[in-house]
Amino acid sequence: MKLIIAIIKPFKLEEVKEALAEIGIEGMTVTEVKGFGRQKGHTEIYRGSEYTVDFLPKVKLEIVVPDDSVTKTADAIVKAAKTGKIGDGKVFVLPIEEAIRIRTDERGDSAV
Amino acid sequence: MKRLLTNITSGFWKAGLIAAACAAFLAVPLSAQDMAADVAASSDTVVAAAETAVEAVAYLPQGTADIMWLVIAALLVFFMQAGFAMVEAGMTRAKNACNIMMKNLMDFCIGALAFWAVGYAIMYGGGGNSFIGWDPTYVMMSAATAGQDGALSAGWFFQVVFAATAATIVSGAMAERTKFITYCFYSLIISLVLYPITGHWIWGGGWLGEMGMRDFAGSTVVHSVGAWCALAGCILIGARKGKFGKDGSVHPIPGHNLVLASLGVFILWFGWYGFNPGSTLVAVDGIAHVAVTTTLAAAGGGLAAMCVSWIRTAKPDLSMTLNGVLAGLVGITAPCASVTTGAAVIIGLVAGVLVYFSALFVEGKLKIDDPVGAISVHGVCGAWGTLSVGLFGSRAVDILYWDDATAIKDGLFYGGGFHQLWIQLVGVASVFAFTFATAFVLFMILKATVGLRVSEEEETMGLDIGEHGMEAYPDFSVRQN
Numbered sequence: 001m002k003l004i005i006a007i008i009k010p011f012k013l014e015e016v017k018e019a020l021a022e023i024g025i026e027g028m029t030v031t032e033v034k035g036f037g038r039q040k041g042h043t044e045i046y047r048g049s050e051y052t053v054d055f056l057p058k059v060k061l062e063i064v065v066p067d068d069s070v071t072k073t074a075d076a077i078v079k080a081a082k083t084g085k086i087g088d089g090k091v092f093v094l095p096i097e098e099a100i101r102i103r104t105d106e107r108g109d110s111a112v
Numbered sequence: 113m114k115r116l117l118t119n120i121t122s123g124f125w126k127a128g129l130i131a132a133a134c135a136a137f138l139a140v141p142l143s144a145q146d147m148a149a150d151v152a153a154s155s156d157t158v159v160a161a162a163e164t165a166v167e168a169v170a171y172l173p174q175g176t177a178d179i180m181w182l183v184i185a186a187l188l189v190f191f192m193q194a195g196f197a198m199v200e201a202g203m204t205r206a207k208n209a210c211n212i213m214m215k216n217l218m219d220f221c222i223g224a225l226a227f228w229a230v231g232y233a234i235m236y237g238g239g240g241n242s243f244i245g246w247d248p249t250y251v252m253m254s255a256a257t258a259g260q261d262g263a264l265s266a267g268w269f270f271q272v273v274f275a276a277t278a279a280t281i282v283s284g285a286m287a288e289r290t291k292f293i294t295y296c297f298y299s300l301i302i303s304l305v306l307y308p309i310t311g312h313w314i315w316g317g318g319w320l321g322e323m324g325m326r327d328f329a330g331s332t333v334v335h336s337v338g339a340w341c342a343l344a345g346c347i348l349i350g351a352r353k354g355k356f357g358k359d360g361s362v363h364p365i366p367g368h369n370l371v372l373a374s375l376g377v378f379i380l381w382f383g384w385y386g387f388n389p390g391s392t393l394v395a396v397d398g399i400a401h402v403a404v405t406t407t408l409a410a411a412g413g414g415l416a417a418m419c420v421s422w423i424r425t426a427k428p429d430l431s432m433t434l435n436g437v438l439a440g441l442v443g444i445t446a447p448c449a450s451v452t453t454g455a456a457v458i459i460g461l462v463a464g465v466l467v468y469f470s471a472l473f474v475e476g477k478l479k480i481d482d483p484v485g486a487i488s489v490h491g492v493c494g495a496w497g498t499l500s501v502g503l504f505g506s507r508a509v510d511i512l513y514w515d516d517a518t519a520i521k522d523g524l525f526y527g528g529g530f531h532q533l534w535i536q537l538v539g540v541a542s543v544f545a546f547t548f549a550t551a552f553v554l555f556m557i558l559k560a561t562v563g564l565r566v567s568e569e570e571e572t573m574g575l576d577i578g579e580h581g582m583e584a585y586p587d588f589s590v591r592q593n
């Protein structure tokens with residue numbers, strides 16, 4: 001099992017969700033986050049003075065998938081979230097040791 | 113039947129007059145249809161009857177009309193309190209919104225009682241001297257306790273909302289860091305003595321009024337007085353935490369709701385139609401011209417501030433354009449009944465440019481933290497508006513509201529030389545000197561006794577929780593930085 005963490009542009013969430021649904025992903029956790037990478041922040045104006053907003057709003061998705069689904073899931077996210085402009089985000093893949101479905105006590109792949 | 117109906121519609125107002133006349137003469141109630149039938153019967157009778165009716169109908173007496181206009185105008189000015197509250201809340205952070213609301217409420221509540229107790233007597237009492245007025249019958253409005261003097265009651269009501277306007281200007285400038293109890297004491301003193309004294313100089317028969325100074329609706333009397341108090345307070349209290357970097361760089365602290373701030377500016381603009389036209393104090397035709405000059409200057413101020421911001425920062429800046437509208441309104445307040453419509457546009461445009469650069473200067477060069485721009489809007493543009501009477505003032509316009517003896521001399525640009533400009537300058541300077549000095553002493557005393565500023569911890573947490581133990585938006589997460 002792998003945990004896929006994707007940080008994407010907020011307005012791309014709907015497209016990513018649909019792309020994942022098409023390849024059979026049944027669940028995900030979504031968080032509104034702020035941060036910056038190479039895009040840095042942007043400048044805003046208030047009462048005649050400019051100031052920098054360092055942290056831009058992004059959406060973070062967390063999806064746990066069986067090992068054999070990692071590539072197609074990551075590909076689906078990258079394809080759906082891409083605009084080609086700076087600030088599109090990143091995808092990280094982490095190993096997962098165990099997963100438990102609380103309701104049934106199922107373990108491993110069948111729990112995700 | 114059809115003919116009868118036509119007659120009713122076309123001659124309905126005549127029919128009304130005749131109905132009144134006939135009722136007076138015959139004391140017999142008749143229906144409008146019967147009257148209309150009479151109208152149709154003889155047009156000669158109609159004219160004769162209508163003429164009689166003009167004499168017989170009880171029209172609104174001028175005295176009552178004056179009182180009515182003054183009360184309506186005062187209601188509009190009262191609503192400006194809501195405008196100030198929205199502007200100040202919108203331009204400050206969410207964690208201090210309750211505190212701003214409370215200050216706007218209390219400066220009116222405390223101010224109204226103080227102005228009732230002695231403020232009005234100091235401002236308008238004829239028994240004092242040219243520096244300070246006094247009239248024991250005005251103390252606690254004893255001359256109109258039981259409503260026996262309608263004109264006095266209307267006059268007091270109209271003036272108390274002006275006093276409250278001057279008082280409330282300070283709350284925005286000193287926002288987000290001032291102790292609430294300190295602000296209450298300040299509200300008491302400005303409405304009790306500070307505002308009434310300089311008000312007496314210009315409006316209450318004092319020395320500036322005698323000199324021929326023209327401040328029709330209070331660019332100096334109301335707006336500058338509030339702003340000079342704010343200036344003294346802001347200097348003594350210092351900037352909000354995080355406003356200036358160690359190297360003196362300016363860090364903007366964006367307000368939490370520019371939609372509220374914009375609503376506030378619309379409300380203030382609306383209320384200004386009581387502020388300026390109401391300052392005729394009587395129901396005369398001239399209120400229309402004042403409404404026109406007020407509109408044009410506000411529009412000019414907003415447009416000018418927007419253009420300057422667009423050129424300077426490449427984007428039209430809402431927060432500054434809002435100040436621009438208010439700057440135009442403050443600017444036209446003194447000359448609203450002394451200038452032509454064209455001059456009103458120029459006064460507004462200049463005010464809009466002035467407020468933009470003044471706000472940057474106060475912040476960037478003087479390092480004074482004024483979250484809403486009150487010092488620039490009300491102080492600088494108040495002074496500009498007062499001086500503009502000496503530049504654009506036209507005796508031909510002014511005399512419509514005054515008489516031969518009291519009308520102003522033509523301004524500099526109208527061939528009148530420096531005479532009026534000099535008087536206006538003396539007014540601006542003396543009111544600044546008196547108000548700034550007394551307010552400075554007042555805030556020094558408050559600083560040494562109850563203290564001016566909340567603790568650093570409270571400022572970070574927000575004055576809503578620190579001063580009032582509540583939040584304006586308990587269901588939302590509020591930034592505490």
